Amino acid sequence: MKIEDFGVEIWMNAHETTCRLNIAETCVDSITFAELMQMAGKTQAILGELNALKLTYGAIEGTARLKQAIAALYTGRVASDVLVTHGAAGANALLYGALMEPGDEVIAIVPTYQQHTSIPESLGAVVRPLTLRIEDGYQPDLVALEGLITPRTRLISLTNPNNPTGVLVRDEVLAGIAEIAARHDLWVISDEVYRGVNQADDVLSTSIAEIYPKGVAVGSMSKAFALAGLRLGWIVAPPALLHQVMIHRDYNTISVGMIDDLIASIALENREALLARNRQIVRTNLEILARWVDAEPSISWFKPTGATVTLLTYDLDMPSREFCKRLLDETGVLLVPGSVFGVEGTVRIGFGNGTETLKAALPAVSAFLRKHGR
Ligand SMILES: Cc1ncc(COP(=O)(O)O)c(C=O)c1O
Numbered sequence: 051m052k053i054e055d056f057g058v059e060i061w062m063n064a065h066e067t068t069c070r071l072n073i074a075e076t077c078v079d080s081i082t083f084a085e086l087m088q089m090a091g092k093t094q095a096i097l098g099e100l101n102a103l104k105l106t107y108g109a110i111e112g113t114a115r116l117k118q119a120i121a122a123l124y125t126g127r128v129a130s131d132v133l134v135t136h137g138a139a140g141a142n143a144l145l146y147g148a149l150m151e152p153g154d155e156v157i158a159i160v161p162t163y164q165q166h167t168s169i170p171e172s173l174g175a176v177v178r179p180l181t182l183r184i185e186d187g188y189q190p191d192l193v194a195l196e197g198l199i200t201p202r203t204r205l206i207s208l209t210n211p212n213n214p215t216g217v218l219v220r221d222e223v224l225a226g227i228a229e230i231a232a233r234h235d236l237w238v239i240s241d242e243v244y245r246g247v248n249q250a251d252d253v254l255s256t257s258i259a260e261i262y263p264k265g266v267a268v269g270s271m272s273k274a275f276a277l278a279g280l281r282l283g284w285i286v287a288p289p290a291l292l293h294q295v296m297i298h299r300d301y302n303t304i305s306v307g308m309i310d311d312l313i314a315s316i317a318l319e320n321r322e323a324l325l326a327r328n329r330q331i332v333r334t335n336l337e338i339l340a341r342w343v344d345a346e347p348s349i350s351w352f353k354p355t356g357a358t359v360t361l362l363t364y365d366l367d368m369p370s371r372e373f374c375k376r377l378l379d380e381t382g383v384l385l386v387p388g389s390v391f392g393v394e395g396t397v398r399i400g401f402g403n404g405t406e407t408l409k410a411a412l413p414a415v416s417a418f419l420r421k422h423g424r
Contacts, residue, residue, distance in 0.1 A: 061387065073383060078247060086277075100312075105308060110305045120134070136281055136303055138272065139165065140303060154202060162209045180194055182217075189219065214386075214398040216360035240257065246328070249336060249356060267285070270283035271314050275318075336354070358401060
């Protein structure tokens with residue numbers, strides 16, 4: 051099975067461990083095991099819980115404890131609507147594997163995380179992109195969306211909040227997507243790994259799984275929960291679809307690690323404290339970034355409403371890959387070329403990581419812009 055190179059992952063793999071200042075990172079500044087246990091009041095008890103674990107394959111679909119904690123993130127969904135996966139990466143791969151037949155059509159709202167275009171294509175599906183435009187505040191155009199539907203369309207996919215723009219689909223627009231999908235009996239896969247750290251309020255934003263029976267939500271401990279080291283994600287979907295997914299999952303996952311399941315359960319049971327920490331980081335950092343963008347004449351953007359990432363449009367006569375490579379070579383600052391998302395003339399920045407890193411990196415980007423400016 052042939053598949054496109056995964057642009058963003060290849061870029062990150064090549065540079066993230068050797069750069070000096072990483073402002074390409076998408077996770078909220080990852081939390082240590084000790085910090086998490088302290089937050090959960092388990093510093094003493096955890097060793098006992100770990101010692102008692104007999105290291106079997108564990109609960110194959112995820113423990114009831116974890117599935118309940120995940121279901122509690124979605125109004126109206128219960129543990130039997132949840133399947134635990136190896137990260138959201140595992141969830142997305144499983145979903146397309148279970149749903150796609152050659153010749154099916156997928157409408158992908160782009161730019162997006164490349165799994166949502168390259169995996170269906172690799173399975174013989176035809177991907178029809180619906181491009182988000184900055185002049186629409188990166189909200190999908192619903193008339194254009196419905197215009198892309200044909201008798202072969204099987205599903206609509208989106209990332210919400212969006213990677214790479216960091217913009218949340220507004221509730222009425224999400225409801226519009228659900229209405230269109232319902233009229234044409236389509237699945238909607240909504241990759242919601244950045245859900246939980248919005249800028250405007252402290253509530254979880256509306257999930258597709260809360261408003262549409264054929265809405266499939268993908269979530270993860272990696273980004274908003276700052277626990278990528280667990281490699282733990284999930285699918286929330288009707289049990290009949292989860293059953294189809296399980297057929298594939300038995301072949302390539304069996305179960306996720308018991309220790310990861312336990313730590314994720316503890317984290318989600320303490321989610322208010324964890325998300326409060328994480329929201330504080332992304333809000334502090336976005337304020338710093340916004341002040342910089344306002345003062346930087348060569349940069350423009352649509353200010354993100356959620357997530358940990360956003361696209362910056364730069365006023366420089368240089369392709370984005372060259373921009374990022376030269377920036378890295380000359381300053382040690384790592385950004386992501388917009389070209390890996392199909393948006394030339396932009397770079398993706400992450401604002402969820404260390405505040406000091408961001409503060410140190412932005413002046414270096416300004417100096418680079420001055421040096422190479424028109
Ligand atoms: C939108 C989106 N989905 C999925 C993933 C993969 O996440 P995980 O670490 O849960 O596998 C990423 C990682 O960057 C992402 O940005």
